[in-house]
Amino acid sequence: MSQVMIKDDEVDIVIGALQSDLTSFMEEWRPVFSRFHLIIVKDPDLNGELKIPEGFNLNLYTKSDIDKLVGSSSSISFSGYSCRYFGYLVSHKKYIISIDDDCIPARDGKGQIIDAVAQHITNLTTPATPFFFNTLYDPFSKGTDFVRGYPFSLRSGVECGLSCGLWLNLADYDAPTQALKPDQRNSRYVDAVLTVPTRAMMPVSGINIGFNSELVGPALLPAFRLTKEGKLRWETVEDIWTGMCVKVVCDHLKLGVKSGLPYFCRQERGSAIESLKKEWEGVKLMEDVVPFFQSVRLSEAAVTA
């Protein structure tokens, strides 16, 4: 399978900084990040200076930049995890990869860093196959193909708009699940990428994603926030909401959404039980929100994201 060549300057890596000391995070990712331009957006609620090591090609945005661009309008909040959406707004690149600042690269069996950015780029630049499920997963991966019975007319696939990666160690569970299984760690490396079929809904986690901003950028808006949204992932659903919007848009525009590789290694932070003590509306809201997304139909006239 030929490696799709894309220019490094077509890619932005957007990082929402929710912690002030990014040194170890950046150093872990240096072998992967050094080729690319980075956009780091500091959580406007975070006090103090960010600590960022030297030697990266980056632009840093802080509260003052955010206020300058969007004013003090209260309709969009970029605080907490939503700060990265500001990065999406200011980027001019075609491909955007977003990584939470508590993730480090995963390593393969030989201890080599897995280049997650390259995998996202591969996912985004090879076709997706949302209309028929291939039982050998991504047919465009090396060493595999479409299986017997896969209609030929569907084998050229469609463009991929979104690439959703996964997490080793601390998987993206909600607070009740993590509180119930405090020692559960994800150690299973599932060596596959697959296209999530059209009309299938899924929870898109913002921890590890890549997208084609020309195709789906406008659909990634931090529109949905819990009134008491916190600074830990399991106290947010902003990415879940955004993800469902993107999936509906992709289904309508006949674009693909892939899920699977790459894996990051996600590190410990926070206490799930502490999070449970807060009023946890996200669960109830999902029950109303999901039937809406499952039944929403976009008009024929809607041809862009």
Add this chain to the structure above:
Amino acid sequence: MAASKSSTPLLKDELDIVIPTIRNLDFLEMWRPFFQPYHLIIVQDGDPSKVIKVPDGFDYELYNRNDINKILGPKANCISFKDSACRCFGYMVSKKKYIFTIDDDCFVAKDPTGKEINALEQHIKNLLSPSTPFFFNTLYDPYRDGTDFVRGYPFSLREGVPTAVSHGLWLNIPDYDAPTQLVKPLERNTRYVDTVMTIPKGTLFPMCGMNLAFNRELIGPAMYFGLMGDGQPIGRYDDMWAGWCTKVICDHLGLGVKTGLPYIWHSKASNPFVNLKKEYKGIYWQEELIPFFQSLTLPKDCTTVQKCYIEISKQVKLKLGKVDDYFNKLADAMLKWIEAWDELNPSGASTGVPNGPAK
């Protein structure tokens, strides 16, 4: 960590293993440690006068063409001849709740640690745990050890639905169609993907019959493998046909279909030129078949598998008869299959008569 040390139930009195064969059953020796507790149903294709030897120590019943003709009488021609599609006769005569079917060129595979894979045990795990067709879980099957539903997965959907089908995969020779085999004769599937997942509602897939298990009580009558082989214009679409009908019915009845583990080791690459002759009509017919199945809706009053299947056969005649007369014959055969199924499996007789040998 929850006590996952409870071993998977054997289900040895609730599961039949159905094996179609035209050659021999030597492959069973390798499977002996895993298959010996179970009852086998051997469907012998081809020349009925040939004697197929079953390795000692297995409990089995064997049916050849003469038996099929005797048992089904005038309906016997719905069962294919000279094609592994004949295996569905085994599903019909079984009296068990679960079926596992495997081809005679499929052997025990090894996982990446080198351990031999008990494919049957994994199929049982898949069938005994729920499926999640209404919302895709990005960590795949949430009921497996070491995983769960991810953040954002609606709680109201976390009970899942009963699993009707478990579709396994193949290492070594992948299940490619003839054109792909011709272009890539040396490609081998070496990637062990450690996952099981539910295929979402509304999505069709190519169901391969080489390594397949299902809950016969939930979906059995939908597993008709069509008219293939001798005297038919098409081959190698038997399992595809059954898979599309099964998936539409499962989606309608709220049942789940899983795919992924277990892997078996597929040893024999069939001749691509022979395959091409069998498949070529299927390759261009499927361009009509897929939109047909994708747009198929079943009325609310189709509340049983049989009713769904009969409705599908009506639609096949109506919409596919014009593609080729083969589909008219297939629609008739589908009805014959359901009649034969109901005769051999009268409803309410869940205990059934003891399963004796074929002769």
